[in-house]
Amino acid sequence: MxxxxxxxxxxxxxxxxxxxxxxxxxxxxxxxxxxxxxxxxxxxxxxxxxxxxxxxxxxxxxxxxxxxxxxxxxxxxxxxxxxxxxxxxxxxxxxxxxxxxxxxxxIVDHGVTLIYEHLKQTPDSRVVIFGTPTTTGENTHKKELIKMGIDPSQIINQGCVDLAGKIERDPFGREVSRMIETNAKKAALKLGSFKGTVFAALCCTHFGYCSDLFSAALARHPRQAVEILNPNxxxxxxxxxxxxxxxxxxxx
CATH class of the missing domain: 3.40.50.1860 (Rossmann fold)
Structure with a gap:
């Protein structure tokens, strides 16, 4: 030291x-x-x-x-x-x-590096970036990953409106579970018929408190193995x- x-x-x-x-x-x-x-x-x-x-x-x-x-x-x-x-x-x-x-x-830089490492190590993989509307709207993660050589088709943004605030007030309430389920469904629709490995990046520090809820929802949508990535x-x-x-x- x-x-x-x-x-x-x-x-x-x-x-x-x-x-x-x-x-x-x-x-x-x-x-x-x-x-x-x-x-x-x-x-x-x-x-x-x-x-x-x-x-x-x-x-x-x-x-x-x-x-x-x-x-x-x-x-x-x-x-x-x-x-x-x-x-x-x-x-x-x-x-x-x-x-x-x-x-x-x-923390975005840490998230980008974490996502990049997993996508590069896993052929035929995609990532769903769950974040607030500001985070996904700026597209910072996606832009940086593309600069690093990741194909844009491997990156899916899912903006979660008001979810961070709901987690702040009642992290394990029914409304939080419902909102996570809804966003998991939307992400699954964006993935379509893709059958490769899917990573779910929790790119809002609040979401880390509910990683188990994300895992459960993503197990139902898109009904395939999904690995959680937590930049926290x-x-x-x-x-x-x-x-x-x-x-x-x-x-x-």
């Missing part, structure tokens, strides 16, 4: 990123690349009654999140981890991203939280 210290700030819009925060904390108790680590969790949820997916356009979303990023900077973090896919795709549009010297890492776990892997890796993975 190197003799140094660092402050890691983890942020999300709501409580989804707490799973990433908790995983990092648990692993740091056992091993760390730092002698002393200060962990800060910043909830960037903008208003009591609505989140970023309720804003009309990217300009509004970026202004609101820019204010949140400025507030985070007051904690003088050495690194900011955006444990939220929605905020990760908004971040490059903020003024903060153009001026800050703080390394900022988004990937982002929290402690061996990736070294000074060198944090600097390399910062959003440019």
């Amino acid at each position: 190197t003799k140094n210290e660092t402050t890691l700030l983890v942020t999300d819009s709501g409580l989804g990123g707490l799973s990433v925060f908790a995983d990092i904390a648990r692993q740091l108790e056992k091993t760390a690349s730092f002698e002393r680590v200060t962990l800060v969790y910043f909830n960037a949820w903008p208003f009591p009654d609505k989140g970023y997916n309720h804003f009309p356009n990217m300009a509004t979303k970026s202004i609101v999140f820019n204010n949140a990023m400025a507030a985070m900077a007051k904690y003088t973090p050495d690194t900011i981890l955006i444990a939220c896919n929605t905020l990760s795709v908004i971040y490059p549009f903020t003024a903060f991203s153009q001026t800050t010297d703080i390394p900022v890492t988004g 776990t990937r982002m929290a892997q402690i061996n990736r939280l070294t000074p060198t890796n944090l600097k390399k993975s910062a959003i440019q």
Whole structure:
């Protein structure tokens, strides 16, 4: 272990990123690349009654999140981890991203790498990206995967309207189960008659809390083996939280 210290700030819009925060904390108790680590969790949820997916356009979303990023900077973090896919795709549009010297890492990059590895290792496979409307609408995962050589036909987006908010309020309620079932059906229709391996990427940190519900729904639709990919776990892997890796993975 190197003799140094660092402050890691983890942020999300709501409580989804707490799973990433908790995983990092648990692993740091056992091993760390730092002698002393200060962990800060910043909830960037903008208003009591609505989140970023309720804003009309990217300009509004970026202004609101820019204010949140400025507030985070007051904690003088050495690194900011955006444990939220929605905020990760908004971040490059903020003024903060153009001026800050703080390394900022988004979960989208971890998700893209995770998906890429599985698609490359598995011939005749496709991925369904489950995310919020902002995440799937920006197409960031798909664009990056195509740049890495993945065929566009292997990538299916499934935007889940209001699901993150429902999970926030009642993660195991009937409405959440119904919404996951509905989105699984829609994804199955997009897959059509495809019979190869299907990966389901839970590209909203809230969805990780309901991975069992996704697995059950996807077992019925499309009625074939589906492997869940959870970027939350990937982002929290402690061996990736070294000074060198944090600097390399910062959003440019």
